[in-house]
Amino acid sequence: MTSSNNRQTVRVMEAFRIVFYTPIYVAVAGGFWESEGLDVTFSTCAPPYPHAFAALNEGAVDIAQSGIMRSIIASDWGAESVPAHIAKINARDGFFVLSREPQQNLSQEGFDWESLRGSTVIPVGFTAMPWASFQFALRKHGIDPAKLRLIPGLGLLQARDAFLAGEGDFIHLPQPVAEELMAKGQAHLAVALGPENGHIAYSSFAATNGFLNAKPEVAHSFVRGFAKGLEWIASNDAAAITGQVAEFFSGVIPELVLKSVERYKDHGTWPSDPRLEEPEYQGLQNILIGAGLAQQPQPYSKVVRPEFAKAAVA
Numbered sequence: 269m270t271s272s273n274n275r276q277t278v279r280v281m282e283a284f285r286i287v288f289y290t291p292i293y294v295a296v297a298g299g300f301w302e303s304e305g306l307d308v309t310f311s312t313c314a315p316p317y318p319h320a321f322a323a324l325n326e327g328a329v330d331i332a333q334s335g336i337m338r339s340i341i342a343s344d345w346g347a348e349s350v351p352a353h354i355a356k357i358n359a360r361d362g363f364f365v366l367s368r369e370p371q372q373n374l375s376q377e378g379f380d381w382e383s384l385r386g387s388t389v390i391p392v393g394f395t396a397m398p399w400a401s402f403q404f405a406l407r408k409h410g411i412d413p414a415k416l417r418l419i420p421g422l423g424l425l426q427a428r429d430a431f432l433a434g435e436g437d438f439i440h441l442p443q444p445v446a447e448e449l450m451a452k453g454q455a456h457l458a459v460a461l462g463p464e465n466g467h468i469a470y471s472s473f474a475a476t477n478g479f480l481n482a483k484p485e486v487a488h489s490f491v492r493g494f495a496k497g498l499e500w501i502a503s504n505d506a507a508a509i510t511g512q513v514a515e516f517f518s519g520v521i522p523e524l525v526l527k528s529v530e531r532y533k534d535h536g537t538w539p540s541d542p543r544l545e546e547p548e549y550q551g552l553q554n555i556l557i558g559a560g561l562a563q564q565p566q567p568y569s570k571v572v573r574p575e576f577a578k579a580a581v582a
Contacts, residue, residue: 276486277307280473281320281329283395284424285312285516287443287528288362289471291538292333293513295497304493306486319395324351324474331475331490333357335397336544337561339474339571340553344562351474352573355491355542355580358470360462361401362537363392364446366439366455368431379459381409387437388417390427397470400559402440405464407558431455443528444520451524462535468555469548480573487576495542495580502540506530542577 278301282289292310295301301308317323320332332351339350371379384406391399403413419427419436424445431439432454439455449455473494480487501509506529510522517525532538546568556562 275305275307276483276489277309278331278486278490279309279311279329280331280333281311281313281323282333283313283320283335286362286424286445287513287517287525287532288358288537289333290509290513290529290532291357291494291498291501293516294501294509295494297512297515298497298500300497300500301490301493303496304489306489306493321351321474324476330479330486331473333471334474335395335471336469336474336549336552336571337395337397337400337556340556340562340566343566343570344564349477350571351476352480353469353472353474353544353571354480354487354573354576355473355494356469356539356544356548356577357472358537359467359539359548360535360537361398361465361468361470362532363398363402363440363442363461364457365402365459365461366431366441366446366449367458368437368455370456371458381406381411383458384411384416384438386415386417388419388435390419390422390431390436390439392424392427392440392442393421396559396561398440398442400555400561401461401465401468401470403559404555405459405461443532444517444524447524447528447531448521451527460531460535462532462537465555466551467548468551469544470552472544477573480576484576488579491542491576492580495577498539498541501533501538506533509533541581543581544572544574544577546572 296310313320321334321338323329324332336353342350406413428445510526510529549568
């Protein structure tokens with residue numbers, strides 16, 4: 269699709285609105301895609317689509333923000349071709365485990381994982397990937413996820429409200445909701461899963477191979493613009509980043525957005541360039557297999573098209 273001024277129009281959809289996806293908002297608000305000759309129509313996934321990947325597969329969008337999980341699982345189920353991931357958005361898990369009771373030592377090293385054993389936990393249920401990553405961390409510390417008492421199937425705000433109503437010993441949340449509960453003293457940081465699980469290809473941009481093959485120049489422009497946004501994030505402080513994305517969180521107290529951005533930036537959550545390398549891919553695949561979401565490793569070459577990101581940083 270081409271707009272009247274010969275600029276390429278690209279339809280982009282995010283899964284949902286959280287601070288974790290700040291690189292997308294910077295790319296939009298900072299004009300980085302526009303600088304590459306693109307007119308981006310940006311939307312958040314909403315019915316009738318259960319997730320952005322569904323909208324992509326049905327041709328409603330050109331590029332979708334999605335966990336690479338969905339392509340790996342589809343391939344594991346036997347799909348001959350799956351949407352290809354072309355640019356990394358997040359380099360780490362962006363979820364936090366919060367406790368009802370204060371931790372004696374809030375440092376990452378000081379958390380007593382044994383306090384989770386047999387506890388009641390509310391895992392956010394809007395997608396399978398965050399819980400899979402949480403399970404990976406639990407097993408690494410000798411905690412069997414099957415032995416936890418779970419309150420499953422809750423969306424983000426439902427989970428928050430259940431915890432505030434007194435349910436659960438621990439809750440599993442992204443920003444800015446996690447920051448909000450901590451700021452009000454309603455929950456306390458137990459574990460930041462980003463530093464805990466290390467570098468993994470958590471979330472990225474995906475497009476169908478049909479789109480990428482038909483419009484490679486558009487894909488290259490898209491990833492180049494996004495790479496500029498990532499570079500801008502890497503070279504700016506949390507206050508500047510918060511100012512850039514504030515319009516996307518008009519209903520959130522600005523100080524909470526700032527604290528969320530600070531925490532993510534301190535943890536190295538956002539990459540400095542969009543390359544989605546094979547070791548990170550394999551790290552995430554190991555998490556999926558460990559959680560039973562995939563049975564066999566799937567080829568990197570089937571799920572990732574690295575040429576666009578490599579060209580963007582060349």
